[in-house]
Amino acid sequence: MGYPGRLIAVEGLDGSGKSTQIYLLKRWLQLQGLKVFFSEWNSSELVKSATSKGKKMELLTPSTFSLIHATDFADRYERQLLPLLKAGYIVLCDRYVFTAFARDVVRGCPLEWVRGIYDYACLPDLTFFFKAGLEVSLNRILDGRPQLKYFEAGMDLKLSSDPYESFRIFQGRILEQYLAMSTEFNFNVIDANQSIEPQQDIVRTLVSKKISLSKFRFVLK
Amino acid sequence: MKSSKISTAKIPPQTIQRNIVTPRRSKHRFYGHGLPGVDPDQLSGKLIVVEGADGSGRSTQIANLIEWLEATGHASIQVGLKRSSLVSEELNQAKKGNILSHTTLSLFYATDFVDQMENVILPSLKAGFMVLADRYIYTLMARDLVRGMDEKWLKNLYGMALKPDAVFYLNVSPENLVQRNFAKDYELDYWESGMDLGLSRDMFDSFLKYQGMVEEKFRSLQKTYKFTIVDGNRPPEKVNRELRKHIQSVVAGG
Numbered sequence: 040m041g042y043p044g045r046l047i048a049v050e051g052l053d054g055s056g057k058s059t060q061i062y063l064l065k066r067w068l069q070l071q072g073l074k075v076f077f078s079e080w081n082s083s084e085l086v087k088s089a090t091s092k093g094k095k096m097e098l099l100t101p102s103t104f105s106l107i108h109a110t111d112f113a114d115r116y117e118r119q120l121l122p123l124l125k126a127g128y129i130v131l132c133d134r135y136v137f138t139a140f141a142r143d144v145v146r147g148c149p150l151e152w153v154r155g156i157y158d159y160a161c162l163p164d165l166t167f168f169f170k171a172g173l174e175v176s177l178n179r180i181l182d183g184r185p186q187l188k189y190f191e192a193g194m195d196l197k198l199s200s201d202p203y204e205s206f207r208i209f210q211g212r213i214l215e216q217y218l219a220m221s222t223e224f225n226f227n228v229i230d231a232n233q234s235i236e237p238q239q240d241i242v243r244t245l246v247s248k249k250i251s252l253s254k255f256r257f258v259l260k
Numbered sequence: 261m262k263s264s265k266i267s268t269a270k271i272p273p274q275t276i277q278r279n280i281v282t283p284r285r286s287k288h289r290f291y292g293h294g295l296p297g298v299d300p301d302q303l304s305g306k307l308i309v310v311e312g313a314d315g316s317g318r319s320t321q322i323a324n325l326i327e328w329l330e331a332t333g334h335a336s337i338q339v340g341l342k343r344s345s346l347v348s349e350e351l352n353q354a355k356k357g358n359i360l361s362h363t364t365l366s367l368f369y370a371t372d373f374v375d376q377m378e379n380v381i382l383p384s385l386k387a388g389f390m391v392l393a394d395r396y397i398y399t400l401m402a403r404d405l406v407r408g409m410d411e412k413w414l415k416n417l418y419g420m421a422l423k424p425d426a427v428f429y430l431n432v433s434p435e436n437l438v439q440r441n442f443a444k445d446y447e448l449d450y451w452e453s454g455m456d457l458g459l460s461r462d463m464f465d466s467f468l469k470y471q472g473m474v475e476e477k478f479r480s481l482q483k484t485y486k487f488t489i490v491d492g493n494r495p496p497e498k499v500n501r502e503l504r505k506h507i508q509s510v511v512a513g514g
Contacts, residue, residue, distance in 0.1 A: 102296065
């Protein structure tokens with residue numbers, strides 16, 4: 040990557056448990072007194088109002104859906120991720136460019152177009168892919184919320200008028216896309232059907248093997 | 261339909277447009293990958309773009325062209341940048357605070373552009389309208405290029421734009437632009453002066469420098485996109501006459 044910092048990304052389907060895992064990783068790193076920054080997909084304040092308006096009113100097409108998420112990413116990347124990597128931080132990302140590569144392509148955007156839009160972004164030092172069975176993901180999503188959201192279920196693709204059926208087909212296609220790029224981008228595939236602790240154990244082991252953590256302590260001169 | 265029975269007795273015959281020209285259908289295509297789910301063969305209208313800086317006379321020319329097109333029997337519609345219902349509000353807010361980095365602002369504009377492309381431009385073309393675009397991707401590209409963005413990246417991004425039937429660039433010297441902007445508003449616009457680039461702390465100097473840089477980018481884009489450069493330093497009637505002549509031949513399928 041060429042910057043003093045390190046970039047770690049987690050990817051996976053909705054309900055794969057990746058957010059829990061990256062949260063536990065963040066806590067572990069923070070409690071060691073390391074310079075850590077955490078960033079979430081689709082969280083830039085400025086772009087948020089447009090995104091939520093677009094989603095609520097179902098104004099988004101595959102292209103504008105793709106572009107508005109790319110705008111959100113660019114805002115976070117240029118204002119936070121990149122400067123922090125230059126400043127020697129361990130940057131943790133809950134979803135990264137691969138989310139766009141998978142989702143936008145399933146929505147029908149050309150692969151090269153989507154990849155081209157994100158080509159200024161550096162690739163992570165470590166990418167964890169949490170691979171859960173579709174039923175497991177679906178159950179996890181439904182446990183927390185009573186209903187599936189329109190775009191989350193891929194309802195815009197008119198795969199099925201039943202949100203659950205649509206979600207199943209949509210997530211299945213996204214999973215295919217993820218698996219297809221797994222080798223190309225060196226995903227560390229974690230079996231997300233198992234319980235939280237053994238997964239976190241693998242994550243922490245890999246992180247400490249790949250990154251000399253002691254170099255990322257706060258040193259104030 | 262009883263249109264043939266409308267009485268025309270009181271109207272002098274010479275003012276009635278009797279020979280309405282049906283536009284020759286042209287093959288449309290996208291610059292690059294295009295938009296998912298759009299078949300360019302279904303677009304029977306014509307897309308005509310007018311580019312140029314603020315004060316180059318774009319709006320005046322477009323208003324005149326629409327009047328003329330409607331008088332000659334063509335349904336017409338005007339589109340422009342930063343008018344989408346999706347992000348135009350947020351875009352204006354962001355520009356006011358000048359808090360966005362280049363890539364972000366660029367993608368925000370692209371989102372606005374595609375939203376209008378999909379919701380206004382393409383449906384209008386499908387319905388056989390003359391679509392007059394007050395600026396198009398070239399302005400967006402020129403602005404970004406001046407700010408150091410990668411040309412290849414921009415070309416990929418705007419590969420989803422439809423190739424217009426005609427593109428006119430109203431070329432006006434920076435000195436004339438200054439005069440026209442002052443005559444209209446008595447002030448120069450922050451962004452049109454390129455003040456975010458730190459070219460000069462003096463707005464007047466910055467405006468001249470920035471407009472010169474944009475013009476240079478337009479000239480280099482012209483080589484790729486082959487638009488027609490129109491001398492906008494002349495009186496508006498003369499410019500309009502030239503534009504009409506070009507558009508007539510576009511309508512005729514030339």
